Amino acid sequence: MIKVVIVDDEPKLRQGLQTLIPWESLGFTVTATAANGKEALEVIQEKSPDVVIVDIRMPVMDGLQLIEHLRSDGHHLHFMILSGYADFEYAKQAIKYGVCGYLLKPVDIGEMSASLKQIRERIEEERLQREWRKKEVINRDLYLHSLLVSQEKTEDPTKLRSKAIEADLLWPHYEVVIVYPRVSEVDRSDVAYQLSNGLKATIEGQMMGLVTVIPPYTVLLLNEPLRGRQRRETLYNEIRNAADKVRFAAATGGGVTAPEDICKSFLKAQEAVKRSFFSEKNRLLDPYPFFSPSLASPGLSVDKAEETMEEFIFRLYYSLEVGNQNVILPLLNEVAAFFLQQGQDEKSIKESFFFLSNAIIHKLTAGFCIELKETEEVSRFLNGIYQHDHLDDLLEETYRFLLALAKDSEPRGKEQEFKKMIDFIHKHYADNLRLEALAGLLNYSTAYLGQLFKNKTGEYFNTYLDRVRIHKAKELLDQGMKVYEVAESVGYTSVNYFYSKFKRYEGCSPSEYRNP
Known part of the structure; x- marks a missing residue:
């Protein structure tokens, strides 16, 4: 059924049209009526009719104003104009709005029924054309899809x-x-x-x-x-x-x-x-x-890749610890280049950065309790790793976050750097500490840093590190730990080497020290 709305300020006319016109036999149904243009706007918005039968002269908003308003809003409706003899010239203006019919009052039932039949034929033709166009679009899309895939x-x-x-x-x-x-x-x-x-x-x-x-x-x-x-x-x-x-x-x-x-x-x-x-x-x-990950060089073995990852974690963490900010971003770029050379795709790279960042965060926050707010920021950062659309953004955000999290990351001269290095040795004596690595982190030559260390402490780097390790070993022996356990705990991979070092500095073996 084609839906119709009747708009006229005369109640008798509205009622008469509803009862005298054989709407259903003509293929129409009257869904609503309105007394003026303003009221009609609300009704049309609610009912979405196909045809509007509208009087020319009405209070508040007349018929032409209503048609103009609906056309400007993009409504594609069919209009039939009703008017008296005096409004004939006035009604001609409706032609520019594309009205489908024009009837004089009083309305002739036969004439109106004939006009409605013409409107119905036009609507049915338009619907058929829309269906054909829709089918054409569907068929075109099917052909297009077959060519694409x-x-x-x-x-x-x-x-x-x-x-x-x-x-x-x-x-x-x-x-x-x-x-x-x-x-x-x-x-x-x-x-x-x-x-x-x-x-x-x-x-x-x-x-x-x-x-x-x-x-x-x-x-x-x-x-x-x-x-x-x-x-x-x-x-x-x-x-x-x-x-x-x-x-x-x-x-x-x-x-x-x-x-x-x-x-x-x-x-x-x-x-x-x-x-x-x-x-x-x-x-x-x-x-x-x-560059494409598929063009990357053959990957390293699992053990070698893990060893390289541990080295990156070591270098990044130590650089943050000693406050050497200038090397952090180059190091992160080096990490990304390594992942690319191994042929990692987007998902794998994000997983690797999650692992690397998480390991560094744990090292940076070890030994002190971080507040809930900081914990939430860490969680937000780690989860956000998977949301980045570009590798450059991921590198930049990782760089920013690690710097913000690192304690005392700003360097304050050679004295401050040297103090940090001494503190670092006392905290990480069990690691594989090397003067060459520390020199690289501090942007010094190995020879210069070695001489600076000797001048400040009176001992060479390796001697100082041995003394720190042996001092800690004595504490562990006093606690009843076994000799091989102590050797491993303070950074010596060989028990025999630990024996020789201990005897050199203490004048007795670890066993003799524990059982005098």
């Missing part, structure tokens, strides 16, 4: 070309651009369709190509290659405007000239999007990356 090497190019002709897609050039919404998996498909609707006006409206959706991507099939930086930037900005505040990655698969190669451009665009984590921000990505 066709991966059968044996498929006849002639058959693919026939598909392109049927879908009116036989163009001289093609280039596929895809947009990947960086939202939750649950929302990704809906957002892809929203992006598609937002981009249709630009791409299809300007005859640049077609827009469709192959979840999780919004897909643009352009009919000209994207030559030049300016065209790429313009298209990227159009995508950004359509996306509004939604984070996304966009990539091109490069230009092709044959319908059977459209699928190749689509695949290359997908590969480029998958590498977006390693690419520059805020630009349309190319199918030819400056």
Whole structure:
């Protein structure tokens, strides 16, 4: 049934039209009436009719004002005008608003029924046209999808070309651009369709190509290659405007000239999007990356990779501990380069940075209780590692957070640095401490730091470290620990070597010290 709203300020006329016109037999149903234009606006908004029968002269808002208001708001309605003889010239103005009929009062039932039949035929024709257009769009999308995802090497190019002709897609050039919404998996498909609707006006409206959706991507099939930086930037900005505040990655698969190669451009665009984590921000990505994890050198063994990771943790932690901020970001870049050389993908790199950051945080916060607020910040940072869209952002945020968390990270001259180094030795005597490593962390040459240490303490670095270890060993022996346990606890991997060191500094063996 076609829905009708009657708008007239005369109650008798409204009632008469409802009862005298054979609405149902004509294919219509009266869903509501209104006494003036303003009242009609609310009714039309609620009932969404197909036809509005409206009087010309009414209080508050007349018929022409109502029609003008509805047209300007984008309502596609069919209007029938009612007026008296005196309003004939006035009613002619309604022609510019596309009214379907004009009847004089008093209304003739036969004349009005004939006009309604004409309106019904027009509405049915429009509905049929919409259905055909809808089917055309669906069919076109089916053909387009078959061209995009066709991966059968044996498929006849002639058959693919026939598909392109049927879908009116036989163009001289093609280039596929895809947009990947960086939202939750649950929302990704809906957002892809929203992006598609937002981009249709630009791409299809300007005859640049077609827009469709192959979840999780919004897909643009352009009919000209994207030559030049300016065209790429313009298209990227159009995508950004359509996306509004939604984070996304966009990539091109490069230009092709044959319908059977459209699928190749689509695949290359997908590969480029998958590498977006390693690419520059805020630009349309190319199918030819400056670096890809798949091009990395063969990975190290598990043991060697773990050893290298421990070394990075050691260097980063020691640098933060002694306040050498200048080496932190270069070290993080070195870490990222190592992960890339090992062929790690986005997910693996984020997991590795989580492990590395967590280990350093535990070392930095060991020995003192951090407040709840700081605990929440640590948790937020660690969880946020997985939310970064680009490696550069991940490195920058890791750098910022570690510096903020490190205690006394600002260097205060050589005396302060030397004091930190002494404190560091007393805290980490059990580690594999080397003068060369400390010199690198403090940006000194090994020879200079060794001489500075000798001048300040009166002993060489290794001698000082041995004395700290032996002093701690005596405490542990006094507590009843076994000799081999003590040796390992204070940093000696060889028990025999520990024996010789202990006897050298104490004049007796560890056993003799414990049992005089």
